[in-house]
Amino acid sequence: MLRIYQLYLRALRAGHAGQALDLAGHHTAFDEAVESGDPRALLEQIRTTHRLKTGRLVRCTAEITAILAGADEAQLAAVSRYFEDVGIAYQISDDVIDLYGQVSPDEYRQGITVRSPAEDLANATVTYPVAHATGLLDTADRRRLHTALHARTDAGALEASDLLMRSGALDVCLTEARELVDHAWQALDPLIPPTLHKVMVRALGWYAAQRVSEHDPHAPIPPPHRSAALPFVEAGRE
Incomplete structure (x- = not known):
């Protein structure tokens, strides 16, 4: 019980820190990346924000559940x-689909959106x-992106999006x-038994990384992943 309370409070602190970083923005690092063409420091700042704001909260939910389920330390890690x-x-894929109004690229081209x-x-x-x-952009286009983003207008957003x-x-x-989730799955895969829940956990990772619309007929199907989960699915079909 003490361990669970500690995890819960740690997640609350992380969430508040991540939200503070998000609200503060990353404009100084962005300005430097625009001038240098080197995005590494800016990417690390945003990754840290995503980890604290969302990653640690999702982790906490799973970690507490695993503790209550009696997971050993290797499984828990x-x-x-x-x-x-x-x-x-x-969070990374959410940043991407924001450009399409929270729908797939095909739906966006058809004029279908969930938000602006x-x-x-x-x-x-x-x-x-x-x-x-x-x-990825040359110096001129980086500066165009900088100007468009700081305009805080629909026209600027459209130019930045393009x-x-x-x-x-x-x-x-x-x-x-996708590679982030796939790499983490490689460590988890052999440690949990082949059940429907395992399939759902893997599918959640695919969804989080790709955020494909549920009603997009052209949605890509994740590639087959050789894991202990798949024999369970095949056995169920037989």
Whole structure:
């Protein structure tokens, strides 16, 4: 019980710290990345914010559940790492789909949106795609991105969104999110038995990293992943 209370309070502190960093923004690091073309410090700042604001909260929920379920220390460590990375991946993919109005690219092209596209950019938020774009765009386009983001207008958000899409930053972000979850899964996979719950845990990671719309007929299907979960699924079909 003491361990659970400690985890809960640690997650609350992390969440407050992450929210504070998010509200403060990353504009100094962004300015430096625009001038240098080196996004590493900016990316690390945003990753830290995502880890504290979301990753640690998701981790805490899973970690407490694993403790109550009687997980051993190896299982607990792998579960905690996996769900923290799922939370970070979710925030990265959330930064990406903000550009499309919280829908898939195909739906966006059809004029379907859940909220106004590029709301984060209209609010001058330095997102993960923005950070990656500073390492992919040339000097002139980096400065255009800087000006467009600081305009805090719909027109500026539209121009910034176009630069991000053309830079290839969105694909880089989604690839990074997917690899983050996949790497954490490799440690967790052999430590938990093949059950439906294991399949659901793996599927949650895929969803968090890709955020594919549930009603998108062109949604990519995650590649087969050789794990102890798959024999369970196949046995169920037979």
